[in-house]
Amino acid sequence: MNQVNIKEILTQYTSEVNSVLKEIMNIEKNALAPGLVKAMKYSLFSGGKRLRPILTLMVAEMLDGDRDSALRVGASIELVHTYSLIHDDLPSMDDDDFRRGKPSNHKVFGTATAILAGDALLTFAFNILSKLNLPPDKVLKIIEVISQGAGHNGMVGGQVLDLEAEDKEISLEELKKIHSGKTGALFKSSILAGAYCANPDRTELTALERYARYLGLTFQIVDDILDVTGNEEVLGKRVGRDDELNKATYPRLLGLKQAVKEAEFNAEKARDSLGPFGERAFLLKQLVDYILVRQS
Numbered sequence: 001m002n003q004v005n006i007k008e009i010l011t012q013y014t015s016e017v018n019s020v021l022k023e024i025m026n027i028e029k030n031a032l033a034p035g036l037v038k039a040m041k042y043s044l045f046s047g048g049k050r051l052r053p054i055l056t057l058m059v060a061e062m063l064d065g066d067r068d069s070a071l072r073v074g075a076s077i078e079l080v081h082t083y084s085l086i087h088d089d090l091p092s093m094d095d096d097d098f099r100r101g102k103p104s105n106h107k108v109f110g111t112a113t114a115i116l117a118g119d120a121l122l123t124f125a126f127n128i129l130s131k132l133n134l135p136p137d138k139v140l141k142i143i144e145v146i147s148q149g150a151g152h153n154g155m156v157g158g159q160v161l162d163l164e165a166e167d168k169e170i171s172l173e174e175l176k177k178i179h180s181g182k183t184g185a186l187f188k189s190s191i192l193a194g195a196y197c198a199n200p201d202r203t204e205l206t207a208l209e210r211y212a213r214y215l216g217l218t219f220q221i222v223d224d225i226l227d228v229t230g231n232e233e234v235l236g237k238r239v240g241r242d243d244e245l246n247k248a249t250y251p252r253l254l255g256l257k258q259a260v261k262e263a264e265f266n267a268e269k270a271r272d273s274l275g276p277f278g279e280r281a282f283l284l285k286q287l288v289d290y291i292l293v294r295q296s
C-alpha cells in the first residue's frame with residue numbers, strides 16, 4: 001500500500017470519528033448556556049486531522065479490541081486535544097489569531113468564553129468516558145492513561161515548560177522533555193487507551209509505549225519544521241510564530257537540516273518499535289510515514 005492509500009484510509013477514519021463527535025456533541029437541547037455549546041462546537045468542528053482518535057482506533061483494531069468503544073474513547077481524546085488548542089491560542093499563552101483555518105476561539109467568543117469552552121470540553125471528555133460500554137477495570141485504566149497524559153506530568157506540564165522556555169537557551173534534552181510533555185503525552189494516551197479497548201499483554205504495551213514516545217516526538221519536530229517551511233493556508237494556522245515568540249524548537253536549536261534528520265531518526269525508531277506486531281502493524285507504520293511527510 002502506498003501513501004495515496006493511507007490518505008484514503010485516513011479520510012475514511014476521519015469521517016467515522018466526525019460522526020461520533022457529532023453524536024456526542026448533540027447537546028444543545030436543555031443546554032444551560034447555549035453560547036458555551038456554540039463555542040465548544042466552533043473549535044471542535046473547524047477541521048482538524050483527528051490523528052489522536054485515529055491512533056486509538058488503529059491500535060484497538062490491531063489488537064482485535066472493541067471498535068465502537070475505541071471510537072468513543074478517541075472522540076473523548078479529541079475533545080481534550082481541542083481544549084488544549086483553544087487554550088494554547090489564548091493571549092496569555094501563544095496568542096494566536098488563527099487555528100484550523102478560522103479565527104481562534106477567543107477571537108470569536110472572547111477570552112472568558114474561550115477559557116470556559118476549553119474547560120467544558122475537557123470535563124465533558126471524562127463524562128463520555130464514564131459511560132463507556134466496557135468492563136469497569138478497562139474504563140478505569142483508560143481514564144487513568146488519559147488523565148495522566150493530559151495533566152501536570154503530561155500535556156499541561158509540557159505546556160508550562162514550553163512557556164517558561166521562551167527567550168531562553170535550552171539544551172536538546174530539555175527541548176525533548178517539553179515536546180514529549182506538551183504533545184507526546186497525549187499521543188501516548190491515545191495509543192494506550194486504544195490498547196485498553198482490547199486485552200493487551202505486557203510485551204504489546206511496552207512496544208506501544210515506545211512507538212508512542214517516538215511518534216509523538218516525530219510529530220512535534222515536524223510541527224516545528226512546518227512553522228518555518230509550511231504554508232499557512234494548508235496548515236490553517238499562522239507560520240513563523242515560534243520565531244516571533246522566541247520559542248525553543250528543533251530548527252532553532254539544531255538548524256532546519258538537522259531537525260529533519262532528527263524527525264527521520266525518531267520516525268525510524270517508531271517503526272522499529274512495532275516489531276512485535278509484525279504485519280498487523282501495517283497501518284500504524286504507514287501513519288509514521290504520513291506524519292513525517294505531512295504538510296498540514
Ligand SMILES: CC(C)=CCC/C(C)=C/COP(=O)(O)OP(=O)(O)O
Pocket residue numbers: 083084085087088094096155156159182183223227237
Ligand atoms: C494545556 C495546553 C494549553 C496544552 C497545549 C498543548 C499544545 C497545543 C501543544 C502544541 O504546541 P504548539 O504551540 O507548538 O502548536 P501550534 O503550532 O499548533 O500552536
Ligand SMILES: C=C(C)CCOP(=O)(O)OP(=O)(O)O
Pocket residue numbers: 047048049050051081100182183220223296
Ligand atoms: C500538538 C500540536 C502541534 C498542535 C496541533 O496538533 P494537530 O496538528 O494534530 O492539530 P489538528 O489537526 O487537530 O488541528
